[in-house]
Amino acid sequence: xxxxxxxxxxxxxxxxxxxxxxxxxxxxxxxxxxxxxxxxxxxxxxxxxxxxxxxxxxxxxxxxxxxxxxxxxxxxxxxxxxxxxxxxxxxxxxxxxxxxxxxxxxxxxxxxxxxxxxxxxxxxxxxxxxxxxxxxxxxxxxxxxxxxxxxxxxxxxxxxxxxxxxxxxxxxxxxxxxxxxxxxxxxxxxxxxxxxxxxxxxxxxxxxxxxxxxxxxxxxxxxxxxxxxxxxxxxxxxxxxxxxxxxxxxxxxxxxxxxxxxxxxxxxxxxxxxxxxxxxxxxxxxxxxxxxxxxxxxxxxxxxxxxxxxxxxxxxxxxxxxxxxxxxxxxxxxxxxxxxxxxxxxxxxxxxxxxxxxxxxxxxxxxxxxxxxxxxxxxxxxxxxxxxxxxxxxxxxxxxxxxxxxxxxxxxxxxxxxxxxxxxxxxxxxxxxxxxxxxxxxxxxxxxxxxxxxxxxxxxxxxxxxxxxxxxxxxxxxxxxxxxxxxxxxxxxxxxxxxxxxxxxxxxxxxxxxxxxxxxxxxxxxxxxxxxxxxxxxxxxxxxxxxxxxxxxxxxxxxxxxxxxxxxxxx
Numbered sequence: 001x002x003x004x005x006x007x008x009x010x011x012x013x014x015x016x017x018x019x020x021x022x023x024x025x026x027x028x029x030x031x032x033x034x035x036x037x038x039x040x041x042x043x044x045x046x047x048x049x050x051x052x053x054x055x056x057x058x059x060x061x062x063x064x065x066x067x068x069x070x071x072x073x074x075x076x077x078x079x080x081x082x083x084x085x086x087x088x089x090x091x092x093x094x095x096x097x098x099x100x101x102x103x104x105x106x107x108x109x110x111x112x113x114x115x116x117x118x119x120x121x122x123x124x125x126x127x128x129x130x131x132x133x134x135x136x137x138x139x140x141x142x143x144x145x146x147x148x149x150x151x152x153x154x155x156x157x158x159x160x161x162x163x164x165x166x167x168x169x170x171x172x173x174x175x176x177x178x179x180x181x182x183x184x185x186x187x188x189x190x191x192x193x194x195x196x197x198x199x200x201x202x203x204x205x206x207x208x209x210x211x212x213x214x215x216x217x218x219x220x221x222x223x224x225x226x227x228x229x230x231x232x233x234x235x236x237x238x239x240x241x242x243x244x245x246x247x248x249x250x251x252x253x254x255x256x257x258x259x260x261x262x263x264x265x266x267x268x269x270x271x272x273x274x275x276x277x278x279x280x281x282x283x284x285x286x287x288x289x290x291x292x293x294x295x296x297x298x299x300x301x302x303x304x305x306x307x308x309x310x311x312x313x314x315x316x317x318x319x320x321x322x323x324x325x326x327x328x329x330x331x332x333x334x335x336x337x338x339x340x341x342x343x344x345x346x347x348x349x350x351x352x353x354x355x356x357x358x359x360x361x362x363x364x365x366x367x368x369x370x371x372x373x374x375x376x377x378x379x380x381x382x383x384x385x386x387x388x389x390x391x392x393x394x395x396x397x398x399x400x401x402x403x404x405x406x407x408x409x410x411x412x413x414x415x416x417x418x419x420x421x422x423x424x425x426x427x428x429x430x431x432x433x434x435x436x437x438x439x440x441x442x443x444x445x446x447x448x449x450x451x452x453x454x455x456x457x458x459x460x461x462x463x464x465x466x467x468x469x470x471x472x473x474x475x476x477x478x479x480x481x482x483x484x485x486x487x488x489x490x491x492x493x494x495x496x497x498x499x500x501x502x503x504x505x506x507x508x509x510x511x512x513x514x515x516x517x518x519x520x521x522x523x524x525x526x527x528x529x530x531x532x533x534x535x536x537x538x539x540x541x542x543x544x545x546x547x548x549x550x551x552x553x554x555x556x557x558x559x560x561x562x563x564x565x566x567x568x569x570x571x
Contacts, residue, residue: 077231081290138165236487356383
């Protein structure tokens, strides 16, 4: 589907002590205060700002003092894996008598703290279950755990339903009554705050001196927080930018768990220059591959290992899993596109909210397919696969202007009994249905989507930060932009546009387009690459309008500026 380039219309934020180009870019992202440029840890909100934090610390302190068995219940994605590794590592060095973890298998246990995973957890005879990146919708799981004599501490960041589980304590910035300023913090950020508050309590009561334990600097674990935050594609508000920036600094300096170093090696990303983009598009998918295809336990073990050779071995397995995931995704995407062509040969006849289901599709990659179709079709998409007991599980992705979880809540309210379970965020959410309810849900979802979006909202737009002057095509500007981040969801990497003369072109590996371009009215020649877009260029085209990002291409010790083309059209 055609996309149009739309330039952001913001005036530069002249009050910011940064170069004019960054003033313009920051203003377009609603950053106007010099305070929001600060990326040091002292600018973080105190953990006490989270509702129920004192009660959570009380519970954890008793667990440490009374030598309880603590079991972490993780989610099976990258945020869950990093949150789990963080909790296990920190609780152990704080002096917990026993800390273990369990992570549900998405195919046999379902999502979150289900009664099924509680039954598995009971084998370890824990006194306390601590959920990370899940639990806010686990009503039955909490009851099952408590019935077996376990206490439950929920740490989560997903939007809650009308009623909260009856856990001993819930820490979630999105629960009613919580005034914590960052509602976008990832699961890894939530458990990090809990552990910081616990460390402060232990310091106050003389725990470390009494037991002869060194007081840990928890900043050493920000590598895991940054990884989980970026991989979960949460909005990079000021709080999250601080956490990500601090974590990236430590990774670049080699101050990270061996598993992250191993993932950098296996993906070929330079650790000393690692960016949020590298985590999001290279490291994160390898970690996620374990939870998508098999068992996230392998990903967690990669992050828990202190032996680089062991971490490397696991990382190689994760890399291979990701290759298999890629092949599976490509096949499913082709099937989905063929299905769409049958349903609506003309894009104008597509539903506003698109739902697809095939009993042969793999549950582990439906979210990826939904995301790709959303980008291609410029509308909310939910893709379903077979779950258990006659149920189907869907993973959805939304577009700006529609809060996906709220839409699911509205559909559930209007159609009692239609949706078995649902949860998520504004841009991504999941649900479970009875298979026979798919058609009714499909219609209800489309109808509710039309209450949120207009035809105009479904037009694909690339938001551009405008043109660059000829003098701004330089390595210095590329580095300035790189250092101006971290960039990510809700704080997008700068994208520019302009018209260029085509000096030469060639196809690389039968799918990538390599161009030599010259800005109109300028004398410089620029390298440009368009990945997976070889088919869109017509040989002989003299001029193109492109949307692009500045990048530094490093090859055999040489660093050259290149343009990464996001969109290309002949003029």
